[in-house]
Amino acid sequence: MTGAAASGVVRQETADGAILFDAHALAQGERFDPRWFDAGFWRSGDHATEAPGGRGGIVFAHTPHGDWALRHYRRGGLVARMLGDRYLWNGAERTRSFSEFHLLHGLTARGFDVSQPIAARYRRNGGHYRADLITRFIPDAHTLAWQSQHGGIDAVTAGRVGTAIARLHAVGVYHADLNAHNVLIDAHKVWLIDFDRGELRAPQSAWQAANLSRLKRSLIKVGAASSGEAAFGRDVWQPLLAAYENTLGSQERGANR
Structure with missing residues (x-):
């Protein structure tokens, strides 16, 4: 040893x-x-x-x-x-x-x-x-997939998820399997888990967008769009993207000061 x-x-x-x-x-x-x-x-x-x-x-x-x-x-x-x-x-x-x-x-x-x-x-x-x-072990937390199937994902939760992902993307953290089962939420935080094949990369819009697209497909697969694509976009995906873009922008501006 x-x-x-x-x-x-x-x-x-x-x-x-x-x-x-x-x-x-x-x-x-x-x-x-x-x-x-x-x-x-x-x-x-x-x-x-x-x-x-x-x-x-x-x-x-x-x-x-x-x-x-x-x-x-x-x-x-x-x-x-x-x-x-x-x-x-x-x-x-x-x-x-x-x-x-x-x-x-x-x-x-x-x-x-x-x-x-x-x-x-x-x-x-x-x-x-x-x-x-x-x-x-992360106590008192459940997956985003579970939340989707037990009460649904509201705009506030979606925004918290977008913020958490943006913080990692801003410093170049690539998650190889960003899906609804690998996002945990509790009353105060959003956690990302399972970083198998994850790595640090130069921040770039192409892989960041691919990460988000993978999460979107996963959310639809677990039933987050059961009320229709329009409702999913309005109530879940747009709040998530708005928080993501706002956070990513502020992180990048802070890094350039």
Whole structure:
């Protein structure tokens, strides 16, 4: 195990890979137990629950160190039939788990409302690896998809979502899967989660617009436009876009001063 850097991130070697973890999440000098990545470990003590609201693959673990969200990386689509949960090895820092951990750690340190990373792991087997990520559970929050299906999304909520996305876009944060299941809302904040394949890019209108279009398609898919496209545009999408554009503009003006 290597010592904690100034950021508090510790790298711990394992027999088949490595773990990154936030030393502040554990007791001083404590090692990270690899069993903590496994949902079965927590289920055996009745300390785990499945994530509701369409957040497939997520398990909530109630641990002595707080409530955590456990995620095992799984492929989708046709590739999943061949590789399942395996990914091609291209170096430790380019694993899905380590990349997402570093991105989230940096954004959390800068005060953005994203999932706080606890630990990341990869396990290598020849030319492939498997990966896991643990983040801090966000209490009293539900997905934008859930909100759409349980009471609907009003203009105020839509505006809050637009503002949250704009803050991240203004500093070049690209979310590879911005959809209604990866936006959490509570009484005070809007959180973006699941930054797998996310990255920092130069701010550019093309990818920013593509991010928003993906979210729009997702909202329509989960039923946000059930009252008709005109009502959806007026009550949800236009307030979201207005808040997004206002926030993005003010952020850009502030950066140019």
